[in-house]
Amino acid sequence: MFDTVLVANRGEIAVRVMRTLRALGVRSAAVFTDADADARHVREADTAVRVSSYLSAAEQVRAAAVAGAGAVHPGYGFLAENAGFAGACAEAGLVFIGPPAEAIELMGDKIRAKETVAAAGVPVVPGSSGSGLTDAELAEAARRTGLPVLLKPSAGGGGKGMRLVRDAELLPEEIAAARREARGSFGDDTLLVERWIDRPRHIEIQILADGHGGVVHLGERECSLQRRHQKVIEEAPSVLLDAATRAAMGEAAVQAARSCGYTGAGTVEFIVPGDDPGAYFFMEMNTRLQVEHPVTELVTGLDLVAWQLRVACGERLDFDQRDVTLTGHAIEARICAETARPGEGRIDFLPSAGRVLGLREPGGPGVRVDSGLALGTEVGTAYDPMLAKVIAYGPDRATALRRLRAALADTVVLGVDTNTGFLRRLLGHPAVVAGELDTGLIDRDAASLVPEAVPDEVYEAAALLRQRALAPVPGEGGWTDPFSVPSGWRLGGEPAWTAHHMRVPGHEPVTARVRDGLVRLGDGPAVEARIAVDGERALLHREGTVIAFHHVGEWLGREGDGWRVRPYDPVAAALRGGAIGVGGGALTAPMPGTVTVVKVAKGDEVTAGQSLLVVEAMKMEHVITAPHDGTVAEIDVTAGAAVAMDQVLAVVTPAGDAGDAAPERDGAAS
Incomplete structure (x- = not known):
């Protein structure tokens, strides 16, 4: 076994590899x-080396030399599927803990990969053939394959650059967008076309090969x-497959691995019609460890990272196919830094950023957490938005589901918006629950999974803010009179509830009672809730959901109403500050990021829905479209410009508007 291994990655996967x-x-x-x-993976390592970029193979090789490492584990993402990096490690005398560079190069080219596995007898999705297509x-x-089709980058993965096209007239624009995103994410804009299978299921097979x-x-x-082609929940095994289909798909995956001379841990991905699981098609092979590998570890009892190292050391597998058994059920949820924002008939999930002000990660029977988070962690938009994974195991699927929903309810991340509450509702x-899944389920039902109104949370946030305001200021020497702390403590009895009386306009008054981190509304049950304050925002955690609020720091004692609080919304914040003027013609950045494309100029006539700019954040493109027919009155950014959330990008004056070309920005709008 190696003395020192360089983990050429960051975040939760780096921490997880270091655990093994x-x-x-x-x-x-x-x-x-x-x-x-100051990231968690740096704190937990035995030593650490600064690099200018995670994506620089030369920097990673240099870091390995500085650290005295004999091997490099690439994790996933970044350089994990980069044949050039694997070759650079070999040239430097380092063992690359992954497959041979030739296998990475072959399977990294989706066009060649399909041709190779098809020759080995593995069924593939109908579509284009050949590379370098114009x-x-x-x-x-x-058109020949038949729409709808999926445009896919030949390099890379993770859904980046993939475009579903149902309308032939949109093909030129979608091809251009797919090329841009593929080039930006993988440095290669080669595309292929595959037939789209409606309501498909995505099933992947984990393989392990020695040398x-x-x-x-x-x-x-x-x-x-x-x-958006990004996995959010994964589980093992699948409720779709019977033993015969599992064996057949498993054998196809083994043949795919043999066809490219694979070694180490890898995954062969199949697309499966939900109504005909026997008709499975090869999509691609991921020549690395997968994000979702923990569910396989839990149902097989194997440590895949340990086996990666053992294979890299030249060991043989000490078991064969007959020894592999799947016991119980495991489900994983990906915790990502993102904000759900309602759109027209949909929900947009936009990257979020901030400092982790409060953190609690779940535990308990059958619960595992792979996390890169720590208190004080700064979450930006330069890297992938995934922060952690919560995984639950049980003897059956129903138990695993219950445990995962409970674990998500016990997950607290304050200071950064996450999708935790959304995932918990999705699992319900x-x-x-019935196992009737397909890749379009979330897009169809996302709006029903994001609550429109949260009156209980508003009252709870107000009560907790008021409780904070009642806390005494320490006197000289930092001493605080314990009897002045509003804890509800009493001699010889249960702590008392502190009552806060509040009224939201148009609603009846409500009394919220607070005690030791619990909140009760009226005669309702007590719920656990926590509050943190970040500037003008109050961040409330309740049952796995973090909700942000604007708050006004004043106590209306004369009227007896209580602390004033209202739901926080970045759009409302821009409105309040006058960034979006009367008429709503200003277009703002939906997240911090970089403008990659500007398609219009000042004075251009545009139509409603026309794409004007493209903003990229966390390797995903977000198209900014015209809100109505009109004229571009202002265009405030250029390609390559870094923008902040809610920064004004452009202004479109409605057609026929005789007013000023640009809205006023120094007054509030409502």
């Missing part, structure tokens, strides 16, 4: 950029719960 290294008695070396100098050739292949010809599969994972969706 520690268990094996192997010294771990972390890498970090200036933005990550835009016109791609459009023709799409001596031994290859086994470790069963499947169901990854059908996706949003009737179709999810």
Whole structure:
């Protein structure tokens, strides 16, 4: 076994790899950029080396030399599927803990990968053939395949650059957008076309191969719960497959691995018609550890990272296919930094950023957390939005579901908006509970999974803010009179509830009672709730959901109303500050990011829905469209400009508007 391994990654995967290294008695070396100098993976490593970029192979190799590492574990993302990086490690005398560079290069090219596995007898999705197709050739292949089709980058993965096209007239624009995102994410804008299968299920097979010809599969994972082609919930095994189908798909995955000379841990992904699981098609092979590998570890009892290291050391697998058994059920939820914002008939999930002001990660029977978070962590938009994974295991699927929903309710991240509450509600969706999944379920039902009104939370936030305001100021020497603290403590009895009387306009008065982190509204049950304050925002955690509020720091004692609080909304914040003027013609950045494309100029005539700009954040594109027919009165940014959330990007004056070309920005709008 190696003495020291460099973990060429960051966040939760770096922390997770280090956990296994520690268990094996192997010294771990972390890498970090200036933005990550105080990150959790740096704190938990035995040593750490600064690099200018996680994406620089030369910097990673240099860091390995500085740390005295004999091997490099790439985690996933960044350089994990980069054949050039694997080759650079070999040239430097480092062991790359992954497959050979040739296998990475072959399977990293989706076009060559499909051709290779098809020759090995593995069924593939109908679509285009050949690489280097022009835009016109791609459009023709799409028409020949039959719309709808999926545009996919030949390099990379994770849903980046993928575009579903149902209208032939949109092919030129969608091809251009897919190329841009693929080029920005992977440095390669080669695309392919695949037939779109309506209501498909995404099933992947975990494989493990040694360098001596031994290859086994470790069963499947169901990854059908996706949003914008990004997985959010994964589980093992799938309720869709019977034993015969599992064996057939597993054998196909083994043949795919053999066809490229694979070694180490990898995943073969299939698309499966939900009404015909026997008709499965190869999509791609991920030549690395997957984000969702913990669910496989829990149902097989194997440590995949440990086996990656053992295979890299030249060991043989000490078991064969007959020894692999799947016991129980495991489900994983990806905790991401993002804000849900209602759109027209949909919900947009936009990257969020901030400092972690409060943190509690769940535990208990069957609960596992892989996390890169720590109190004080600064979450920006430069990297992937995934912060942590919460995984639950049980003897059956129903138990695993219950445990995961309870664990998400016990997950507290204050200071950064996350999707935790959304995931908890998703796991309670009737179709999810029944196992009736497909890759379009979230997009169809997202709006029903984001509550429109939260009156209880408003009252709870107000009561907790008031409780904070009652806390005494320490006197000289920092001493605080314990009898002045509004804790409800009393001699010889249960703590008392502190009552706060409040009224929201148009509603009846409500009394909220607070005691030791619990809040009761009227005669209702006590719920656990926590509050943190970040500038003008109050951040309330309640049952797995974090909700932000504007708050006004004044106590209206004369009227007896209580602390004033209203739901926080970035759009409302811009309105209050006058950033969006009367008429709503100003377009603002939906998240912090970078403007990658500007398609219009001042004075251009535009139509409602026309794409004007593209903003990229966390490797995802967000198209800014015209809100109505009109004229571009202002265009305030250029391609390459960094923008803040709610920064004005452009102003579109409605057609026929005889008023000023640009709205006023120095007054509030409502």
